[in-house]
Amino acid sequence: MKISNRVLEMQESPVRKLVPIATRVKKQGKKVYHLNIGQPDIKTPEVFMDAINKYDTSVIKYSFSQGEPILIDAIRNFFKRDGIIFNENNVLITNGGSEAITFSTIAMCDPGDEILIPEPFYTNYNGFTGEVNVNLVPITTLAKDGFHLPKKEDIVKLITPKTKAILFSNPGNPTGTILRRDEMEILAEIAIENDLYIISDEVYRGMAFDGLEALSMGCIEGIDDRLVIIESVSKRYSACGARIGAICSHNEDLIKNILKLCQARLCVATLEQIGAAALYSLPTEYTEGIKNEYQARRDIVFETLSNIDGVVCEKPTGAFYVVVKLPVDDAEKFIIWMLEEFTLDNETIMLSPAEGFYGTEGLGKDEARIAYVLNTEDMKRAMLILEKGLEAYNQK
Structure with missing residues (x-):
């Protein structure tokens, strides 16, 4: 066969x-x-299982395709701490950050399209994009430069008519590099000038050392219509097996169309969403x-x-x-x-x-x-x- x-x-x-x-x-x-x-x-913080054990229901029903409202509100409040305001229609709950990236790729790209990505990069990005026939185009970064981005012109020359988005993790997996604000602003400029989406994988945000801050791409002005932030409880709350992630974007047309994909896979597990909502309630x-x-x-x-x-x-x-x-x-x-x-x-x-x-x-x-x-x-x-x-x- x-x-x-x-x-x-x-x-x-x-x-x-x-x-x-x-x-x-x-x-x-x-x-x-x-x-x-x-x-x-x-x-994993005890509040996760405590919330699940206290969940009072006689039937474990399908959740909403968009996600449980209690978790959506918890994520909105999490971003609000940094001055990033999402409404209830800006957030979709996904089966981990993995599904969030796959769904975003499907919504932004057709088969044969390309996404720019700094390398080295989280290897499973190849899987998320490859399974829908989208190609990753590497932006090479070097250890001697601390794996920071090259000059703007070196990135722009990689753009073709098939380029639809820029994807990166910040802080970076596998390098541990935190992008400076000026690097993030350069990526924003490139996206605006070339009409590209930005997929900012921020699942490690908060894990910044030596007094540094990992700034959310949501703090960069002028890109609300093209920015998707990938969120997850896996690393920050040591809850990898919960498989709870999220797509966050002010582009409601994009969210509306990604929701079709959420509907096609029905929903994310109900109990894990209840537990995840409790994790987001933890203090800083x-x-x-x-x-x-x-x-x-x-x-x-x-x-x-x-x-x-x-x-x-x-x-x-x-x-x-x-x-x-x-x-x-x-x-x-x-x-x-x-x-x-x-x-x-x-x-x-x-x-x-x-x-x-x-x-x-x-x-x-x-x-x-x-x-x-x-x-x-x-x-x-x-x-x-x-x-x-x-x-x-x-x-x-």
Whole structure:
């Protein structure tokens, strides 16, 4: 039987494709520190389950296709803290930020159209767009520049008649880079001058270190008609499995048409929406505490990497990732070797090969993404294993 070209041409996730190897070695008794996936180990706030347990109903009914009003209002209040005002018709609840990006892509683009994206980028963007036959066009950013955007003219020259939008995450996954306001204003200028949409993935907003602020694109003037903000409870509230995201936009015509897609998939799970609404009610002190915890983990990772010969990386300023250039020819081969052949007291680590986070062929082959999602003691241990592993790998 024939399998569609669409799915055959989709990229396999570099974050998850080595999981079978990790599963096998764990069954053999080896402990693996997972630094390959953005799954926080921080406890999900109790208010999530409390709200679900208190939800008084005898029947779990379909939710509204747009989403539960209590959650929509909670998200509106969340943005209101930053002076960004959405009405009830500006927000659609989705099955995670993933569905939010897929639906936005479908509404903005026809098959064969293009979306500009700074690279390295969250690899699953390839899946969200590729499954609807939309092509990502990379805007190359470099470690030596802290993965900040190139000059405006270098971005503009990538625009073609097929270009329909600019997509980016801020703070960035996998780089941990926070865009400066002037960079955001340049993207806004480009979008206005070339009649493009902007998809601003802000699921890590709030995780900004060293006194920096991750500004929402909603604070940039003049782009309300072309801006979509992607929101999610996954990272900020350590609720990845809840699969609750949102599309937020002042372009009500766009929202009205994306609602058709929401209607076609019926609704998002009712109970998870009730729990998510409670998460958005948490005070800002909660996210401040989370930010401080991740900054402490970041410091451990960066300090260790800075003292390993041949390793090159820039200090990340947000999210909980860092892209690191390793003193190896092929990062994926090194990661597999670490899983299968290396141990330090029967322990090893798992990273993500960074090549899959690039759209430009040949980039990232000697790079890896580290997700510092484990507690500080485990991060210290994992970094020691990495250091010893690199020593052993380059001596074999």
